[in-house]
Amino acid sequence: MIINDYITMITGSVIWMRDAEITVNEDVGSACVVLYRSGALGRTDIVYMSVTPRAIQDVSTAAIPNSDFDDTDFTVNFDQNEDETMACVEVYNDEVEEIGLESFSVRIRRTENRNDGQAASGLPASIDNENRETIVYIRDDDGGFQLSCPNNRVSESISTVTCSVERRGPATNPDTAYISTRNGEAKSTEDYEALSGNSVTFAPNVKSAPITVKIYDDREPEGSEDFFIILAANNQGGDLGQIAATITILDDDNSVKFVRTPGTTALTDAVTVSESAGTVRLTLERNANGLPTGETTVRVSSREINPGDAGIASPADGNGVDHTDVNIDVTFQMGQRRLDIEIEIQDDDQGEPQEAFEVTLSDPRPEANNVIVYPSLVTVYINDDDGGGGDDPAGGDQGGGPGGDGQGTISRPAIVGIGGGAGLLVLIGVLGLVGCVGLSRWNQARASGPRPPVTARRQIRRPQVLPPPSYRVNEPNPAYRMNSYRTPQISSVV
Structure with a gap:
């Protein structure tokens, strides 16, 4: 790395x-x-x-x-x-x-x-x-209302946060809930748009309704700030009930995050590399909205995905098998805005399905005014390039099979419905028939026209016999140990 x-x-x-x-x-x-x-x-x-x-x-x-x-x-x-x-x-x-x-x-x-x-x-x-x-x-x-806010930690540049009011138990009758907000460290009119007794009405058999709170973006480093959403079944003004959700606004004026892939808006990001690429490069960015001051340190860690979290991909093995493990602290120096890291990807000669692992950011230091914002997690997908990567044996990175990248144009010939040796015999018979037809036509042309002089004949080059190919298999470095890294290098500084 x-x-x-x-x-x-x-x-x-x-x-x-x-x-x-x-x-x-x-x-x-x-x-x-x-x-x-x-x-x-x-x-x-x-x-x-x-x-x-x-x-x-x-x-x-x-x-x-x-x-x-x-x-x-x-x-x-x-x-x-x-x-x-x-x-x-x-x-x-x-x-x-x-x-x-x-x-x-x-x-x-x-x-x-x-x-x-x-x-x-x-x-x-x-x-x-x-x-x-x-x-x-x-x-x-067992009844009443509840508030669901799956993304309750949002960057201040995300514009809005959306939650849903959900009815518990039977929902056969119409009903109404009321929503208000309360200041914490985040202040209404400065950091978010306040709600005050806003009604959410449910028709019969309707169990969920969305609510949206507008988030204001500023250019002042201020750290993370919270505000609260209050949920009640009546509208009496003031505090309508207990706090149903805490929303944390993550300041992105003095922060560290992964640089998002252009065109993506998800809270996490993903990159795809071939296993023969050698490394995958990820870029960290600090303080996108202002001049970076002082030093900022964050922890960069890799971890195995949970099966099913990355779709059809299988968990990639660390410990130098599919990739090198990462668990280190990295530091931005004063004035440094971007920093690249490269994680080693191990190449092998085994056909295997697409694999994946995750890289996360955590533990920003010093804590004051330095926070992790989205995306703070990147999923790295490794495409096999040895063939047989998917269900189609012609897959892999260069083929169009399920295990490849879908860009290949070369496919293997197949004799449909004939198995094993019988298919080979049919193929030999077809080639023999084609050869006989060609030879017959050549003899007819030779008999009907003058024989060309010897000097006009083409020189037929015999195929050159090449030595068998050799392969190099990358083996895990025997000197590798946990928490032992190569001499680090600065990849780029912007």
């Missing part, structure tokens, strides 16, 4: 939780939170988790242990070479209509490491104290 000169090597293990909060329906069965590990992965780390009720002011009431959720403490393991795991807590479904959200906390209490599954070895993994807890909100599903 090629990167700029400014990287920080990670020693030991660091464990943290991916999400500050998640929201689940009470009929979900289990609420699962994601834990990440970086650094020394060649050992087993045991993580001790605690589960406690917790109310969030103006947002939720505390969930009731053993009635709304299982509050039993438990452990999860990171096995050798694992950098991600999940911790799940059982959520109980009742038939009682509850107003607003209920919540509990899932927290990393402590860690312990083992080198062989039995004996403790060395210091325990470090815990990222700022990311050691996830608040789980339980949404009642």
Whole structure:
């Protein structure tokens, strides 16, 4: 992997939780939170988790242990070479209509490491104290309204944020909900357009309706700011009810993001490369709307996709099999706006389907006025170039089969309906018949006309026998070790 000169090597293990909060329906069965590990992965780390009720002011009431959720403490393991795991807590479904959200906390209490599954070895993994807890909100599903905001973290340049008001339970009668907004760090008229008791009316059997809040873009570095959406079943003015959603506006006036592929508007991005390309280049951009000042550091990490997340693609293997793993810090120097990274792609001689892995940005530093904005995740698709990449044996990058890129024009001849040796015999017979017809016509022409002089005959060049081709197979570098990188290079500075 090629990167700029400014990287920080990670020693030991660091464990943290991916999400500050998640929201689940009470009929979900289990609420699962994601834990990440970086650094020394060649050992087993045991993580001790605690589960406690917790109310969030103006947002939720505390969930009731053993009635709304299982509050039993438990452990999860990171096995050798694992950098991600999940911790799940059982959520109980009742038939009682509850107003607003209920919540509990899932927290990393402590860690312990083992080198062989039995004996403790060395210091325990470090815990990222700022990311050691996830608040789980339980949404009642026994009646009333709920608000769904799948994209509740938006860049200020995205113009609008859209949520939907959803009816729970039977929807046989008409009904009306009311929406308002409340300032947090984000202020109405400056950062977003306020709503005040806006009505959302439902006809019979209609269960969902969209609402849109306008976001204002400015040119001032100000960090992330929140505002709140209030949902109620009556319109009495002022605060209509409990907070149903928190919207975070991500400032993009002093930030770092992946440069989006031209023409795309998705919150994530994707690139496609051939496995023979050697590397895939991704560009990071800082502070698109102003002059970059000071230094900014972010963590760049690769991870395996979950099966099914990337469509028909299969998860690509790291550890130098399909690509080189990445888990490093990169630093923009003062005045530096863009920075390229290149990740090694391994070439082999095996036919295989399209594969994919993800590259993410996280942990911006210093925290003040430096945030990750969309797109902060890129999916890298690797196209096989050895043939047989898809269901059609003529696939691969150069063919038109399902495993190729669809650009090929050369296809293999096939004898339809005749298998194996019988097809070969028919093909030989056809070629023999064509040869006999040609020879007969040549003899007729020779007999009907004068024989050309010897000097007029063409010199027929015999085909040259070439030596068999040789192939070079890239083998994983035996000197490769986790957290061991080649001497970094600056690819480009804009």
